[in-house]
Amino acid sequence: xxxxxxxxxxxxxxxxxxxxxxxxxxxxxxxxxxxxxxxxxxxxxxxxxxxxxxxxxxxxxxxxxxxxxxxxxxxxxxxxxxxxxxxxxxxxxxxxxxxxxxxxxxxxxxxxxxxxxxxxxxxxxxxxxxxxxxxxxxxxxxxxxxxxxxxxxxxxxxxxxxxxxxxxxxxxxxxxxxxxxxxxxxxxxxxxxxxxxxxxxxxxxxxxxxxxxxxxxxxxxxxxxxxxxxxxxxxxxx
Amino acid sequence: xxxxxxxxxxxxxxxxxxxxxxxxxxxxxxxxxxxxxxxxxxxxxxxxxxxxxxxxxxxxxxxxxxxxxxxxxxxxxxxxxxxxxxxxxxxxxxxxxxxxxxxxxxxxxxxxxxxxxxxxxxxxxxxxxxxxxxxxxxxxxxxxxxxxxxxxxxxxxxxxxxxxxxxxxxxxxxxxxxxxxxxxxxxxxxxxxxxxxxxxxxxxxxxxxxxxxxxxxxxxxxxxxxxxxxxxxxxxxxxxxxxxxxxxxxxxxxxxxxxxxxxxxxxxxxxxxxxxxxxxxxxxxxxxxxxxxxxxxxxxxxxxxxxxxxxxxxxxxxxxxxxxxxxxxxxxxxxxxxxxxxxxxxxxxxxxxxxxxxxxxxxxxxxxxxxxxxxxxxxxxxxxxxxxxxxxxxxxxxxxxxxxxxxxxxxxxxxxxxxxxxxxxxxxxxxxxxxxxxxxxxxxxxxxxxxxxxxxxxxxxxxxxxxxx
Numbered sequence: 092x093x094x095x096x097x098x099x100x101x102x103x104x105x106x107x108x109x110x111x112x113x114x115x116x117x118x119x120x121x122x123x124x125x126x127x128x129x130x131x132x133x134x135x136x137x138x139x140x141x142x143x144x145x146x147x148x149x150x151x152x153x154x155x156x157x158x159x160x161x162x163x164x165x166x167x168x169x170x171x172x173x174x175x176x177x178x179x180x181x182x183x184x185x186x187x188x189x190x191x192x193x194x195x196x197x198x199x200x201x202x203x204x205x206x207x208x209x210x211x212x213x214x215x216x217x218x219x220x221x222x223x224x225x226x227x228x229x230x231x232x233x234x235x236x237x238x239x240x241x242x243x244x245x246x247x248x249x250x251x252x253x254x255x256x257x258x259x260x261x262x263x264x265x266x267x268x269x270x271x272x273x274x275x276x277x278x279x280x281x282x283x284x285x286x287x288x289x290x291x292x293x294x295x296x297x298x299x300x301x302x303x304x305x306x307x308x309x310x311x312x313x314x315x316x317x318x319x320x321x322x323x324x325x326x327x328x329x
Numbered sequence: 330x331x332x333x334x335x336x337x338x339x340x341x342x343x344x345x346x347x348x349x350x351x352x353x354x355x356x357x358x359x360x361x362x363x364x365x366x367x368x369x370x371x372x373x374x375x376x377x378x379x380x381x382x383x384x385x386x387x388x389x390x391x392x393x394x395x396x397x398x399x400x401x402x403x404x405x406x407x408x409x410x411x412x413x414x415x416x417x418x419x420x421x422x423x424x425x426x427x428x429x430x431x432x433x434x435x436x437x438x439x440x441x442x443x444x445x446x447x448x449x450x451x452x453x454x455x456x457x458x459x460x461x462x463x464x465x466x467x468x469x470x471x472x473x474x475x476x477x478x479x480x481x482x483x484x485x486x487x488x489x490x491x492x493x494x495x496x497x498x499x500x501x502x503x504x505x506x507x508x509x510x511x512x513x514x515x516x517x518x519x520x521x522x523x524x525x526x527x528x529x530x531x532x533x534x535x536x537x538x539x540x541x542x543x544x545x546x547x548x549x550x551x552x553x554x555x556x557x558x559x560x561x562x563x564x565x566x567x568x569x570x571x572x573x574x575x576x577x578x579x580x581x582x583x584x585x586x587x588x589x590x591x592x593x594x595x596x597x598x599x600x601x602x603x604x605x606x607x608x609x610x611x612x613x614x615x616x617x618x619x620x621x622x623x624x625x626x627x628x629x630x631x632x633x634x635x636x637x638x639x640x641x642x643x644x645x646x647x648x649x650x651x652x653x654x655x656x657x658x659x660x661x662x663x664x665x666x667x668x669x670x671x672x673x674x675x676x677x678x679x680x681x682x683x684x685x686x687x688x689x690x691x692x693x694x695x696x697x698x699x700x701x702x703x704x705x706x707x708x709x710x711x712x713x714x715x716x717x718x719x720x721x722x723x724x725x726x727x728x729x730x731x732x733x734x735x736x737x738x739x740x741x742x743x744x745x746x747x748x749x750x751x752x753x754x755x756x757x758x759x760x761x762x763x764x765x766x767x768x769x770x771x772x773x774x775x776x777x778x779x780x781x782x783x784x785x786x787x788x789x790x791x792x793x794x795x796x797x798x
Contacts, residue, residue, distance in 0.1 A: 139490070139491050141490060161493045162493075164491065164492060164493035165493050167491060168491075169487075169488065169491035171484070171487055171488070173484060174484075174488070175483045175484030175485050175487075175488070176485065176488075177337065177341060177483070177485060178483070179340070179341045179344040179345065180337065180340060180341065184337070184340065187333075188333055188334075188336075188337045189488070189492070191330070191333035192330050192333055192334070192489070192492055192494050192499070193492055193493070194330075194493075235488075245491075
């Protein structure tokens with residue numbers, strides 16, 4: 092579902108992403124780990140078509156993003172680090188609007204069922220988003236993805252700032268989506284959450300994918316050690 | 330997408346407290362201004378009717394009198410207050426309400442409302458046109474300045490960009506959500522004004538189609554403002570910057586450019602001062618026939634020609650009173666002089682209007698203002714038309730009186746008196762302002778410029794929303 096071939100992005104001779112080759116299949120959750128500036132967000136922005144690659148290609152559902160940006164967006168749902176919705180609209184109204192502009196004709200019953208599936212409490216359905224916590228907003232974001240029937244989910248640091256309970260709940264939601272066949276690419280700093288929910292894990296540094304694992308094949312301590320080694324943090328600490 | 334965005338924007342707009350307050354204030358101001366205007370309108374029309382009837386009664390009941398004495402005694406032409414002045418009072422306040430019609434002299438309109446007010450009137454009046462031309466564009470700015478910037482500031486633009494949306498359709502939803510409340514507001518105002526005017530008596534001839542045309546002009550004006558405000562909002566990143574830029578556009582188009590236009594027009598094509606005008610008229614008058622001076626060179630020439638034409642040796646042998654005949658010829662000469670000098674003023678006015686029209690390309694306010702005043706019959710062109718009609722009536726009145734004097738008396742008989750019933754034979758002064766079709770054709774360039782603004786600003790807005798980042 093998500094494929095990149097030597098995907099590269101440079102800004103004024105500075106390489107933000109260097110020949111990234113990535114494959115995320117149906118039902119997989121791929122977590123990209125890395126420090127700030129490692130190239131995680133650049134990867135997501137390239138997949139969203141927000142920026143154009145300097146070289147290489149990105150594909151969503153076998154469609155090249157840079158050539159058919161609008162077409163690829165049909166399959167995409169995106170949840171940024173700080174998902175911002177319309178504060179003066181209720182959760183239901185936000186969901187109705189975003190599913191509406193995605194050309195989905197849904198009844199109120201459908202909308203309610205998506206919010207319920209995303210784990211939002213019923214009493215919050217008709218409350219304005221301005222009173223929502225970040226975790227609640229992320230749930231509305233998931234509901235938008237569900238309503239859109241997205242095949243690909245791109246997440247940029249979605250659990251940053253969430254309390255452990257909300258973060259755990261969010262992880263479980265991604266698991267649910269994964270079972271439905273959604274291919275998820277998640278950029279995160281959170282090793283623990285990555286190990287818990289991912290099927291595949293990649294470690295990025297200086298725009299390059301340095302390490303790649305199948306999540307089940309590596310323990311959390313090993314992942315942590317590898318991550319710190321890759322980042323040269325151990326030497327820095329010593 | 331357009332419909333969804335329209336509904337979303339509309340909900341957002343009216344859930345914001347400050348906008349509800351602003352909208353309420355504008356509605357309140359409009360209501361008060363319409364009420365004040367209706368009161369003034371009724372009062373002025375009542376005064377107009379009383380003065381017109383009283384003046385005609387005095388004229389009709391002069392009793393036996395020499396017609397030329399009656400000509401000097403004079404009468405008044407009263408300028409009617411037109412129904413649509415309820416919406417746009419235009420320059421009515423400054424142009425005077427009546428013209429004194431007398432022998433030998435064309436007078437200016439006098440008794441303007443502004444002359445009766447104190448210096449505080451410089452602050453302006455609360456009138457519907459003030460709200461329509463200045464306040465509603467501000468309301469549009471308040472409603473629309475953050476239409477696009479808020480999406481950037483809130484971060485919702487990122488989520489939108491991740492969807493397969495067509496930006497112009499999305500932008501049209503925002504446009505429609507801004508347009509609808511403004512449309513409802515002004516449609517209500519014009520409907521209320523129309524109902525008031527339909528039900529009030531003695532308000533002249535009210536025409537719904539004229540009101541509809543003013544409504545269309547204002548709709549066009551607001552569309553231009555909406556397009557400009559949304560264009561700015563789509564181009565800048567911060568709401569604060571968008572607000573400042575939009576208000577700057579308002580200041581430039583509604584305040585600065587009209588004043589610049591006025592200064593440029595006045596400097597380029599100045600009117601003579603009142604004193605210069607009077608001196609020039611007097612100078613020309615002296616070079617022609619003075620009806621009251623039988624010894625002048627021109628009077629002697631006229632006398633010679635008339636005697637020759639009628640084949641007589643003496644003025645006493647003429648079948649009419651030569652004194653009255655000479656006065657009529659003097660009137661005709663003076664009327665030509667006034668025509669020449671007033672024509673010069675009109676030419677200057679026309680050239681000044683040309684300057685305004687030229688600068689209207691930089692301000693949608695100017696064509697809107699001119700169209701609104703013209704359709705309401707409260708512009709200078711209508712005032713000129715009224716003054717010309719009054720002058721025609723004055724000339725006809727003088728001829729009516731001089732002819733009676735000439736036909737019913739002999740040369741040297743200054744004691745002649747017309748019958749008491751004679752005065753009633755003079756038709757009353759009636760003035761009908763130009764019809765809507767004439768007004769529209771005379772203002773075709775203003776309509777064209779405003780139309781250009783509507784289309785141009787709309788294209789600008791649509792192009793700016795082709796790709797929003």
